[in-house]
Amino acid sequence: MDKQQLFDIDVAVRSWFSTLNVTIPRLIEHMETDTKQNRFDLVTNVDRDIQQNFEQFLQHFYPSHQLLAEEKSNQQIDAYHGHVWVMDPIDGTMNLVKQQTDYCVILAYFVDSEPMLSYIYDYPNGILYKAIKGEGAYANDQPLKPPHTMDIKDAILSFNAQVLNLETVKALFDASFSYRIIGSCGLDSMRVIKGQFGAHVNTNPKPWDIGAQFLFASELGLKMTTLDNEPVDFAKGGPFIISNKGCHQQVLDILNDGDGYQK
Numbered sequence: 001m002d003k004q005q006l007f008d009i010d011v012a013v014r015s016w017f018s019t020l021n022v023t024i025p026r027l028i029e030h031m032e033t034d035t036k037q038n039r040f041d042l043v044t045n046v047d048r049d050i051q052q053n054f055e056q057f058l059q060h061f062y063p064s065h066q067l068l069a070e071e072k073s074n075q076q077i078d079a080y081h082g083h084v085w086v087m088d089p090i091d092g093t094m095n096l097v098k099q100q101t102d103y104c105v106i107l108a109y110f111v112d113s114e115p116m117l118s119y120i121y122d123y124p125n126g127i128l129y130k131a132i133k134g135e136g137a138y139a140n141d142q143p144l145k146p147p148h149t150m151d152i153k154d155a156i157l158s159f160n161a162q163v164l165n166l167e168t169v170k171a172l173f174d175a176s177f178s179y180r181i182i183g184s185c186g187l188d189s190m191r192v193i194k195g196q197f198g199a200h201v202n203t204n205p206k207p208w209d210i211g212a213q214f215l216f217a218s219e220l221g222l223k224m225t226t227l228d229n230e231p232v233d234f235a236k237g238g239p240f241i242i243s244n245k246g247c248h249q250q251v252l253d254i255l256n257d258g259d260g261y262q263k
């Protein structure tokens, strides 16, 4: 794919993102919340409508492109071949429902399994983060710089303490500067990408939670691996870390120490 084609798609997608500034407040005004697997697993009309809206955009402008997304069945998708978009229409739905902030839209474009374009839209703060293959990463068109190298003792770490065993949690607390969790895989990852956090760990992300992070990580020199330090399969998801290169190995060593991090 040549650069101009990629830039043209970026322009079209950013124009789609700008329509959300009108649709999201309207949807929130009439927000309806449902549960999925359990009472903590939430979905709203905002999630469903944003995804439907993007699906229509693809059908209209790029009918041969496939969509792998959270609020649909993905059984027919061959994610490894052709033009594939991976979307989480709202990442941090619990935050949207309970706090009305700290949520984002995650969108990533892959061609034959290679990440080409990535977006994380922090709608409450009006910041569209994007990465373009070979062209770096941006926050509202301002270039992002690779973060400074950070040792674990100077790093804020982000992970879900409820799903790790207590010894691992204590070891991570002891080794790091401090601990924070936003509760949106996209926004927790963005803090790492911007050099505010040292690392974010999620032990059970789905493809749409982490689709955009691959390109931000490669464009800005961050590490993104499984918790066994292997490449992450973008179409499957699974335990992952996005980390400043200065503390990646240190965090993995703690997670894998003794009997590991599982409860």
Ligand code: IPD
Pocket (backbone or CB within 6 Å): 088, 090, 091, 092, 093, 094, 160, 182, 183, 184, 185, 186, 202, 204, 205, 206, 209
């Ligand atoms: C969730 C959030 C949360 C993470 C979960 C995700 P959702 O996404 O990113 O921070 O810990 O693994 O499922 O359900 O709000 O799209």
Ligand code: CA
Pocket (backbone or CB within 6 Å): 088, 090, 091, 092, 185, 208, 209
């Ligand atoms: Ca999510």
Ligand code: CA
Pocket (backbone or CB within 6 Å): 047, 070, 088, 089, 090, 091, 092, 093
């Ligand atoms: Ca979601």
